[in-house]
Amino acid sequence: MSDTLKLMVPGKPEYVGTVRLAVSSLANKVGFDIEAIEDIKVAVSEACSNIVCHSDMDSDRPYRVVCEMCDDRIEIVVEDEGIGFDTDRYEEPAPGQMQERGLGVFIIRALMDEVNVLSEVGSGTRIKMVKYIASG
Amino acid sequence: MSFAINGGFHEADHLWQFGLSGEIDISNASQLKTRLESAYSETPADIVLDLGNLNYIDSTGLGVIIGVYGGIKENGHRIILREPKENVKKLLRITSLDKVLCGE
Numbered sequence: 001m002s003d004t005l006k007l008m009v010p011g012k013p014e015y016v017g018t019v020r021l022a023v024s025s026l027a028n029k030v031g032f033d034i035e036a037i038e039d040i041k042v043a044v045s046e047a048c049s050n051i052v053c054h055s056d057m058d059s060d061r062p063y064r065v066v067c068e069m070c071d072d073r074i075e076i077v078v079e080d081e082g083i084g085f086d087t088d089r090y091e092e093p094a095p096g097q098m099q100e101r102g103l104g105v106f107i108i109r110a111l112m113d114e115v116n117v118l119s120e121v122g123s124g125t126r127i128k129m130v131k132y133i134a135s136g
Numbered sequence: 137m138s139f140a141i142n143g144g145f146h147e148a149d150h151l152w153q154f155g156l157s158g159e160i161d162i163s164n165a166s167q168l169k170t171r172l173e174s175a176y177s178e179t180p181a182d183i184v185l186d187l188g189n190l191n192y193i194d195s196t197g198l199g200v201i202i203g204v205y206g207g208i209k210e211n212g213h214r215i216i217l218r219e220p221k222e223n224v225k226k227l228l229r230i231t232s233l234d235k236v237l238c239g240e
Contacts, residue, residue: 013161
């Protein structure tokens with residue numbers, strides 16, 4: 001059994017914090033510990049920032065955040081219908097190499113148990129993340 | 137999100153020392169960039185950031201720190217991060233920034 005909560009968020013940087021607060025509240029409700037809630041907060045914030053960064057700078061086109069709260073996990077999808085980006089050109093930071101950009105997806109993958117990033121130029125971006133309660 | 141950066145130049149140690157507080161994300165990371173870059177252009181020197189009151193930072197904030205560090209290390213200067221909270225420390229560890237920016 002699960003509950004689902006959907007948010008439509010204006011594509012503006014100032015609303016990323018609002019999503020972060022809402023999702024951390026949901027993660028608390030599911031029963032995650034403080035460290036896991038922090039992980040989920042950061043991951044969803046990174047996903048939202050990624051969407052806002054890769055959206056059309058001239059528009060505040062809203063994006064969707066869908067949270068499914070299950071007994072043993074939380075599933076979060078952040079998606080838009082914006083300009084997208086070419087995932088083939090994404091370069092994961094090499095160990096020990098610092099770079100200004102590209103850290104977001106790297107951090108999401110480190111903090112969540114399952115991550116799926118789909119993006120296509122012209123069709124938008126969809127980032128799905130799952131965190132299990134017992135995963136530590 | 138509320139975020140504050142306080143501090144200034146320490147003549148005795150010849151370095152910039154700032155305390156960061158609140159939360160840094162995509163909505164305000166540019167403020168951090170502006171402050172650090174203007175400080176460094178005023179007096180090129182090492183920059184010490186006290187993170188003891190920083191509750192949250194994400195890749196946009198870390199990207200600013202990396203960018204500023206990249207610009208000043210060519211002059212032999214450093215950014216030093218002090219007293220990060222556990223959640224911030226975890227991100228620094230994941231991104232390996234702790235190895236470069238948290239040593240003395």
